[in-house]
Amino acid sequence: MKIDWENFKQSNVARIFIAYAVVAFALMQVFDYLLPIIEAPLWVAQTLTLLLFLGFPISLLVGWVTQRPIVTAKSGSQSADSGYAHSLSRQKLILIGLGSSALFGFLGLILMPYLLDQASFGSRITTDENIAQQSSVRRAVRTELNLGATGSHGFFGIRTEVALSPDGTKLAYVEYSGAGGDIYIRDLLSLDSTRLLASTSNLLSGKVSFSEDGEWIVYLDDRRLNRVRVEGGAPQEVSPQAIFISGSEAAEDAFYFTNTTGGLDRLSLAQGGQVENLITGGDSYWWPHLLPGQTHLLMTSASDANSIGSTGTIELLDLMTLEREVLLESAFNARYVESGHIIFSRDASVWAVPFDLSVMQVAGDQVPVIQGVETDQRRGAAIYSVSKGGRLVYLRGTEVGSGAGGMALASISRDGSEVNQTDMDLGLYGNFSLSPDERQVALTIFENPLVSDIWLWDLNRNILGRRTFEGKASRPIWSADGQSIIYRVLAVEDDDNSGGIWSIRSNGTAQPVPIFLSDRVTWPHAISSDNELIFTMNTGTIYEAYKLSLTSNDASSPSAEVQATRLDLAPELTAFTAPILSPDSLWLAYGSQETGVPEVYVRPWPDIDSGKWQVSIGGGGLPYWNKNTDEILYQTPQGLRASVVYREGQADSGGRPGFLELDRPEMLAGPQVSQTENRLRAWVYRSSEDDFLAAVSPFIAEEESPAEEILATQTFLVVVEDWFDELRSLAPPE
Template identity: 30%
Template sequence: TSPTLSIHATQAGIILGTAAYMSPEQAAGKPVDKRSDLWAFGVVLMEMLTGRPVFPGETVSHILAAVLKSDPDWTALPANTPAPIRRLLRRCLDKDRRRRLDSAADARLEIEEALTAPSAGDGAAAAQSGPAPRSAWPRALPWALFACAAVGLAVVLSLWAPWRAVAPVPHVTRTTITTSGSAALTITGIDRDLALSPDGTHVVYVGNRGTQLFVRALDALEPVAIASSAGAAGLRAPFVSPDGQWVAFIDTPLTLRKVAITGGPPITLARLDGGSRGATWALNDTIVFATNDPGTGLQRVSAAGGTAEVLTRPDHAQGEADHLWPEILPGGRGVLFTITSQTGGLDTAQVAVRDQRTGTQKVLLRGGSHAHYLAGGLASAKRGEGGHLVYLAAGTLRAIPFDLNRLEMHGTAVPVLPRLATTGTGAGDFDVALDGTLVYVDVPGGLAANARTLLWVDRTGKEEPVAAPPHAYQHPRLSPDGTRVALGSTDQENDLYIWDLRRATLTRLTLDQGQDHFPLWTPDGRRIAFSSDRGGASNLWWQAADGTGAAERLTTSNNGQNLTGITPDGTAVVFDEQTPTMGRDLLQLALDGTRRVTPLLQTKFDERNGVVSPDGRWLAYESNSSGPTEIYVRPFPNVGGGQWQVSTAGGTRPLWARSAKEMFYVGADGTLLRVPVEASGAIWNAGTPMKLLEGRYSIVGGGGRSYDVSPDGQRFLMIKAPGTDASAAPPALIVVQHWDEELKRLVPAK
């Protein structure tokens, strides 16, 4: 038996319990939580499997010293102990509780995995101990594990009964975290801009106009920058590893990366086939993610990097548009995700769950998106109480009781958060942690993050609002005469619109079920070319600018294509194409009857956002051939005649002034820069880049250029997200600790 310390339970800083089963934090007199229970469970389970104490000692002091300093003797385990059980023990008995198993449900799932293959031992252990003799161990294993689990949990409950009896009921607390300066929170309006560590101790968010990633410990006063964008304002969609040691995120151009939560050099994991639409990190060190490529749904890649594997594909024949916003359930048994519809927008979106063991999926609810699971019982927090599914619907956060074991809902959904930042694609700026903590962004005035506005900004920074109603605008393109604006949208419909500057009217141009992006006027102003996935992969189309007639397909390819430029005579367009092996390449399409596609630049690097000069002689584009993404210029159409670098410290989204004497681009810090340029024969020269506009504008949306310049070159058509006026404070982070306690009251499990 192990000595028990029985000291008055209300004295602060006093250790309490049976010494051999104490966690390191309790032995050191530090605060304890449910992870201390999992430590005790691991000790009991290992003792029953080995028949000896895990932390032996003659006295209490000796035992506590062993708990604090010694590691278990893993060689004492029977040779045929299954790998899931060995993994379970190591995760229960990790001295760093941030890496320790957090959920009794996780323990149960590991045991279930062992029971499905009772003869599977640990290969490394078996190799060290030599061939194991045949015995009754495999046959007895199910009964042994059930007995160990039952006895272990019973012992844990009895050991912790004294302090649990006096433990206070957690109180729901709300804290507002303000951000400012370069560390100000950035709302992209495309993907989630924040994340919580699984233990609820750290908030990760996108800041500095999308160019940096910050971590704010809840017990710290200031955030810390841990990563910077490889391009310009391209960071988004952070999420944290189960052990809280890594932060993964999406960077430009369409790259999945990770960085230590303490900072350091980012590590590239995979290239994406489209814009990010959510990602989540599973216990088995795989990452499940989604993009806006309708040809693929959920995908999976190793957290160490590698080639992505497709897990689901949307059923277009059944009206599905895409599979988005994956969220791993505790224990890794299932993954929640959103099925968007080809019609009806988010009102017809569905929340579904994929069983990771069987590969089957089922719809849980209709009319919702971006679901998370918040435990409130044995599944990952307070015993004997059920968990909840929380999801977005009609701009609010709702909750409904959810059975994690059966992957089923029960009861009625209840609105629990009336106001938070949302995107037009069905995501919300919120996250929940395993300990019941919630973090979200409260947008001033209750505006959705996609309720953006148009405005003119002159070279001095003076703003003049455009009367167009707030919408999910991106990629504005002025007509050749400067009287109309073609715009894309990041809402669920993803259609194109035209704003008439003289008549002050907004007209929807495309009504197809597909996603339409990157509008571009022909020089005569009669047609608008664009990219659309209405025929499968995103290819090139065009349509009459007045909306008459049907859209005509210009290219047919299995690769996604982004339309970026057109020649001044209207005979060809320039686009970039995502290829499986070569990244993004630049190509041109002849607009004559041949519809001939000709490669411009095809390298192992990424070349994109190509635009032709007003005189038709030069091609500006962005490339990461030198490491960071920079702006370059080549002769056009014979691009082999030279190359000149325009940007000096990173740059994306180039644009020519109509005078051809000036070029604009987005700097690495998200500001708009100008460069004087001149050409003499076959020689091209660029001056020194100068900062032009430093306001908070959404100028890099969706991988393309989200700004334009007036015909006289003196004003810029910009897009502004809500809450980003120069005089307005940045949106705040709201942290609600013990939010699961509030859910039990608002949405009681039946």
């Protein structure tokens, strides 16, 4: 059918089509420009645009309905009939109108994003939301509190431990000195009111906390639970039972703690100190914390007791039924605070999540609330404390015993006057062992507590070369000829033949071969002139020393049966025992804490029962022998180095000296070398150059002014007042 364009141009439909399109386009431009200026929300522009689309078919329909017959030159004169140019019923017109409106409305929704600049509305909304969110976060007042020179824990590397009293007016903290630490209390309402409350005997101590009533400070001393009154007095031993190095919870008449097998125990004072086991087997359970009402308890379960920060999970324990429920994954060291939150650690940050005590359920999102808190990833300790009123104190820092906080490789002159840092990358270096020709150092580089490998430091070229690649190797020593590296390998789960002591060629040209297969934690230390390997092994609760003939055992066969002989050096050994032979293999130096204080001792070798002499005084460990002179070097509890000159007594008929005569120790100058349990022996003595090769803090390796050196030893806490207001704004409940 041919369209009559002349008639169409004179019709109402054509006029309305053109007029509506022009007006609608103009209005949409106005909407797009004006509405964002007057801060109208996006839905206003969308609604107006949709109405324009809906009005278009309706206006066309009205124009068509009201159209009268058109008179043209061809059609002749118009009749006197004034009727409309269509004969449709009202019902059909309504249906046509509704259908066309629906069609154009749908078309408008599809084209909406292309017709409006929604970004201009969205950016303003986002900005408004950010402003509203920022204005809703209440930042609390922050100040600093100087604790002085607190040292660092020789085992875990943390600089102190802190605990606030329930009312927030008293602060307990630990200052590491000697073989253990001193526990101080400071009244925050007074100036210069610091008092010494108790001293611990060794490094297996600390973990301070206040009792629920604020009258006692609870702590560990040699893995035994103790308490001392805030006012002072003689400490009391709560229980003679040894426990794990973890936090404990002191209720009104009971204590909750981790036992030596990793289970959770409860000691009841009302029942005369009776100990009840709550959980045993499977994972290990750490950092118990009672919830208000004392019917439930928060705790950290970890599949690896040496890496709680990496394997921890927060669980809720019902103390009535002993049923457990997982609350938070990849988290550790949780506690409930009066703001209505559970706060916990993840990496080196404190996180929070709202918690509903009425139903014992999480009631919101997990949010990081404090960044950069010193944290021991191995044992799950985080250095902060919160009072019931909302005062927070924390130690700024990073992860200790993990992949963070790299050290610098450096040489240190004997008198400490020169510290020469290499230009190699910072890293977590430990377990130094000097090659027989003193040209290379075998060492361990840790990525985290569970991943480490053996590397060689070429002292002439100052470069590092990798020797193992499985991520399970650490604690290397050299064979007597310098051709092999003997080291420890951590066993892979469900494969007992993957761990123990292994050997690899020092030039990296051959595959590793096993020497002593074990799923226990082992550590090779020395090889005698008779080709006997001396090593220590953790038997579950203590370390024991052994010797193993490398000549009579087939080290190349994984199925070889090897027989190790136990060395009865002391009643209880530790990771600091580190036995090492003199250059002539006549004497064995080692560490022991049989007196309650770690000290260095020497015995004849191989007849270890024919004599014994104490080398160190006032604490010491990790001994070394000077190859050129009659001198024993060792590390002090403060991370410094000491020297003891010895003289051999008259030789017997077999040509062997009968005894040793020892001088008093001489303290050597130089920077402190902080070491964690993983990174023991982070320095070695080089006899040919009469210097030390060590992993030191980067700021120590650089030249510093005396003021900077003093400031570097100070420990500053951050104090946050009224922290709960800030916490509620950061982590509101759903």
